[in-house]
Amino acid sequence: ETGVTQSPTHLIKTRGQQVTLRCSSQSGHNTVSWYQQALGQGPQFIFQYYREEENGRGNFPPRFSGLQFPNYSSELNVNALELDDSALYLCASYVGAGNNEQFFGPGTRLTVL
Amino acid sequence: RKEVEQDPGPFNVPEGATVAFNCTYSNSASQSFFWYRQDCRKEPKLLMSVYSSGNEDGRFTAQLNRASQYISLLIRDSKLSDSATYLCAVNCLLMDSNYQLIWGAGTKLIIKP
Numbered sequence: 001e002t003g004v005t006q007s008p009t010h011l012i013k014t015r016g017q018q019v020t021l022r023c024s025s026q027s028g029h030n031t032v033s034w035y036q037q038a039l040g041q042g043p044q045f046i047f048q049y050y051r052e053e054e055n056g057r058g059n060f061p062p063r064f065s066g067l068q069f070p071n072y073s074s075e076l077n078v079n080a081l082e083l084d085d086s087a088l089y090l091c092a093s094y095v096g097a098g099n100n101e102q103f104f105g106p107g108t109r110l111t112v113l
Numbered sequence: 114r115k116e117v118e119q120d121p122g123p124f125n126v127p128e129g130a131t132v133a134f135n136c137t138y139s140n141s142a143s144q145s146f147f148w149y150r151q152d153c154r155k156e157p158k159l160l161m162s163v164y165s166s167g168n169e170d171g172r173f174t175a176q177l178n179r180a181s182q183y184i185s186l187l188i189r190d191s192k193l194s195d196s197a198t199y200l201c202a203v204n205c206l207l208m209d210s211n212y213q214l215i216w217g218a219g220t221k222l223i224i225k226p
Contacts, residue, residue, distance in 0.1 A: 002158075033213070042117070042200055042216030043157065056211035090156055101147065102202075102214065104156040 002026055004093050004105035012111045013081050021076045021108045025093030032074040033102060034066060035090040043090055049074055050096075086112045116140060117203050119217035127225055130191055134220045136201030137183040145204040145212075146184045148175055150197045151219065157200055160186075188222075196224045 003026040013019050025032050031050045035043035045058035049068035063079040072093070078085060088109050092102035118137045126132045138146075146163035161168060163184045167176040174187040184203075188195055198219040204212045 035216075040121075040218065042202075042218045043214075045213045045215070048211070048213065056213050058213065088154075100145070101159055101162055103159065107156050109154075 002093075002103035002105070004091065004103055006089075006091055006105035006108050008108060009106065010109045010111075012113065014113050015081055015083060017081050017112075018077065018079045019081060019110065021078075021089050021091075021110075022073065023075070023091035023093070023105055024073045025091075026103055029093035029095050029103075030072050031094050031096060032068055032072065033092045033094075034074070034076045035092065036060075036085075037088045037090055037107075039087075046076065081112045083112050086110060116205065116215045117201060117217040119199075119201060119220045121218060121220060123221040123223050125223050125225060126191055128191060128193060131187065131189045132191055132222065133185055133187045134199060134222075135183045135185045136203075136217050136220075137181075138201075138203040138215075139182070140203070140205050140215075141179075141182060143203045143205055146175075146177055147202040147214070148173075148184070148186050149200040149202060151200055152197050160199070191222075191224045193224050193226060196222055198222070 005024045033048040034046040037043045047057040052068045068074045088107045090107045092104045094100045094102045148160040149157035151157040163175040172189045200219045201217045202214040
């Protein structure tokens with residue numbers, strides 16, 4: 001196992017609601033990336049946090065936001081949920097910049113009705 | 114053209130056979146390359162990093178061809194347990210000078226008895 005944990009494992013929400021997903025990184029890792037993975041697709045990069053600062057963002061709207069805490073755990077917040085937000089949300093932790101190997105948590109499966 | 118492309122498959126291969134897949138990337142400045150394995154409804158798990166000189170781990174061999182901008186994964190003596198989706202990931206430099214991983218959509222491999 002990678003030591004990366006995520007909660008909750010599954011979540012059902014309705015359109016317009018807000019959701020917070022959580023990720024605890026592997027011990028010794030200071031960077032967390034969040035990804036959205038739709039069925040049959042590869043992970044799509046949402047953003048990454050390094051030492052509590054966002055230092056990279058993919059093509060996602062501002063209603064996707066995040067935080068990283070001093071212990072390097074992280075949250076992903078999504079406001080005004082849309083049906084297309086239904087996906088597996090993955091966080092990956094690693095050391096330093098995006099060149100390094102990333103280790104994933106088990107993911108949160110979000111369903112928006 | 115997608116930044117990272119893979120043949121989605123599925124590749125149906127008899128147990129014991131050798132199978133290979135490629136992953137092409139468009140950004141010639143990419144420096145880090147990875148193969149991940151993803152089982153159904155699970156998170157991606159790192160299979161191997163891909164180095165310039167190529168690398169081997171047991172039955173698995175990964176190679177990088179910078180001139181043609183692709184990476185390859187070779188699986189020898191395939192096992193039933195090798196059935197999974199194989200994702201490639203390539204790092205790309207963001208406009209803000211940070212790196213992110215760009216993912217292919219994956220190649221589905223089915224090993225048949």
